[in-house]
Amino acid sequence: xxxxxxxNFVESSFWNFDALFQPQQHPARDQHDTFFLLDPAEAPxxxxxxxxxxxxxxxxxGYGSQGYRYEWKVEEARKNLLRTHTTSASAxxxxxxxxx
Numbered sequence: 449x450x451x452x453x454x455x456n457f458v459e460s461s462f463w464n465f466d467a468l469f470q471p472q473q474h475p476a477r478d479q480h481d482t483f484f485l486l487d488p489a490e491a492p493x494x495x496x497x498x499x500x501x502x503x504x505x506x507x508x509x510g511y512g513s514q515g516y517r518y519e520w521k522v523e524e525a526r527k528n529l530l531r532t533h534t535t536s537a538s539a540x541x542x543x544x545x546x547x548x
Contacts, residue, residue: 452541460491462525490526
């Protein structure tokens with residue numbers, strides 16, 4: 449067992465919501481106490497290969513899912529916010545482990 453880092457309090461909407469396959473227009477995003485940042489307002493970079501896979505599953509489906517079939521927007525995914533839960537830290541940690 450290794451404790452994963454959870455000190456990343458500023459998170460992108462991509463890791464906080466999109467990578468966890470919560471649709472961009474879903475009301476559950478509003479149910480969290482979501483506080484978007486003005487500075488820096490956007491994440492500088494998202495992982496290109498994984499970013500493309502998440503976008504495809506949201507908009508077209510894949511891996512056994514039919515997807516949500518909507519126009520997934522990178523502008524929404526890049527928005528920075530105060531992390532609403534630690535599950536995004538789990539998503540980041542699993543992504544890093546998979547890359548190893």
